[in-house]
Amino acid sequence: MVFIYYSQGVSSLYQDFTERLMSHLALKGTEITHQVMNPTTATMHVKHTDEQGKLDIAVENENVKVSYTVERHKKEISKGVAGAVTGAGLGGLLGSVLRRDSSMGDAIAGALGGAAAGGAYGAYDGYEESKNERTEFATVLAETIKEVEDELQYIIQGQEEAKSQARERGRQKIDEDNAKADEYRSLLEDLYGQVLAVQEEVDMAQSEGTNVTKAKGRIDRAEALYKEAQASFDKKEYGTVRPKITAAQNMVEKAQEALSEAQQAG
Template identity: 40%
Template sequence: MSYSVSSFVYFVQDLSEYFDDFVERLMSQLALRGTAITDQHVESDLAKFKVRYMDEKGTLIIMPIGRDIKAVYQVSGGGILRKGLWGAITGGGLSTIVGSLFEESNKDRLLSLVGGLVAGGATGVYDGFNTAMQEATEFSRMLAQAIQSVEEELREIKRGKEAAIGARREEVRELESQLEEAYTELTVLKEEIDLAASEGKKVDKAKNRLERAEKLLEEAEESLSAGKRAKVKANIRAAQRMIELAREALEETT
């Protein structure tokens, strides 16, 4: 497929998991900036619509490509900053080129076309973020600003989620460490109780408390696997207290 001087490509890295949110926020940004949006077609892995901004009109297609998001804007009329380009844009069957993307009904083929469209890789395909002033359109420049604004919002959300995930992982590691320490203390005390019992001492009270501590730790392990961190903390504290009481009861036998 060939392209006239009409396509602007916008590439947003590592945000495809936020595709739906990206599309919704971008459409809102464009509307707030004075863009009329028509012929909307939005799915979980595809968004395409026609736009009109001042005297400029065109089509916008957005798709997740792997972990990234790619948007392609194609001009169909008006808005060129350097009027000398308009002959190249309006000539050479531009309407067919625009329609070949916007009207493509085969999603796999559309994914292949959009995914393979690279700025500089074909005549008239430009990087929407870094297009020189004389090669841009009013809408392509405004679209770049809107996409960058949405990207910043989503990256902030992503950073917050990643920080929260990191904090949860650290908390889980700490709980695992506390469980291991409690089990170690329980094992040592159990051996001491068994030794005292072999010497004929009455260890029922200490043994009962230790068994309760062991049960609490087992429940804590189950809760940790289920992601119930608050329950894990409560059980570990209770088990540690039972271990303390078991040791006190053992010391009373000496």
């Protein structure tokens, strides 16, 4: 007899699912041997009290499918079509169809059709008998799969929230960088205008015979700092832009003071 279970939406954590399922089952007294683990499939032999069988675990679209094949248990089962469709019973399967994703539809429809074609028994009778015929380990397995699915869904939800937060932080950083860029662009434009204005004043004073050596040295230094600030801005090295702008503005003020002193002395 085969019981089939689907764990919904956890295929991205398949490896984690398999390891957790094995760990949970072991804690519930299940002996697990002959494990064969692959990237998307796994098989193993299980023994629980006086029942034993084989587990097959595989990725199926976004879900993980667990098939339990009973090899021996205390009750000889003669009618097990409904139980073979799903370990949760036919009623549980129909409930899954109503509340879960449509990707199971073809597989479930095929299983139900096969049961009906075999002339097993009606849906209601099948549901009632599947509840009674479900083996002890099939029940333990169904409960354990649900536990593991809940754990992984919690992890997946946390991952999605973390991704959302990371995207939000990324958007915030872009907004902050854009705001800084606008601010520094404006400061650089103002600084360039100040440098040009003082250079013009120094050139005019020099043409009038004023000794502008000190003032020219200051304004030349201000121009060099402006160019360094502009280069940092172009490279988006915003951490060094403001200090260089501030230093350049100080040089402009000192150049103005030096020019004023030179004109008064002349």
